[in-house]
Amino acid sequence: MSKIAIIGATGRAGSQLLEEALRRGHSVTAIARDTAKVGQREGVISRNVDVLDANALQAAVAGHDVVISAAPFATIPAGAVIGPVKNAGVKRLLVVGGAGSLLLPDGTRVIDSKGFPEAYKAEASAGALFLENLRQEKDLDWTFVSPSAEFVEGERTGKFRIGQDDLLVSSEGRSWITFADYAIAMLDEVESPKHSRQRFTVGY
DSSP states (O other): OOEEEEETTTSHHHHHHHHHHHHTTOEEEEEESOOGGGOSOTTEEEEEOOTTOHHHHHHHHTTOSEEEEOOOTTTSOHHHHHHHHHHTTOOEEEEEOOSTTSBOTTSOBGGGSTTOOGGGHHHHHHHHHHHHHHHTOSSOEEEEEEOOSEEEOOOOOOOOEEESSBOOOOTTSOOEEEHHHHHHHHHHHHHSOOOTTEEEEEEO
16 A cells, blocks of 8 residues: 555546545545545545645655646646655656657657647647656656546546557547546556656557
């Protein structure tokens, strides 16, 4: 059993990560600006924290084995997460990444492709920058887990593929993963690390 702190635990990805961690018997600290949605749960400690408050975040993650960040990139820069985690003495940081920095068959990034939705560009660009920050990180044992192009609600099947830096596309031509199956892949990595200081991706 690990002590896991989840930043952004009330979001769509974060809430599924919380459920998966509890399903596996881990002890979880749920961190969000407002954790009311988490409620009283056995195995969960809730911490209302503004992630941009470095001291508060450092105090909230101290003493954990692993921190998982499911915080949005556009409003919370890499340093706001990496700094407090390092200063708290936590060695492992796993990040809910984005698909924008994944590569297409021609070697270009998804975010640079024709027709990439303008509405998602700010978040995708910030996600790519977060990954670059991690790649320059000398101390943390980090992993950045990119979902497929469509990151959606849906069932927990436990059947998916793992890739590295290339966008995964199904035989039907769709690139997608549910939050629930993504959470399985993330918790598998927590329990049996295979991608230390790497990015990987998950999809059908």
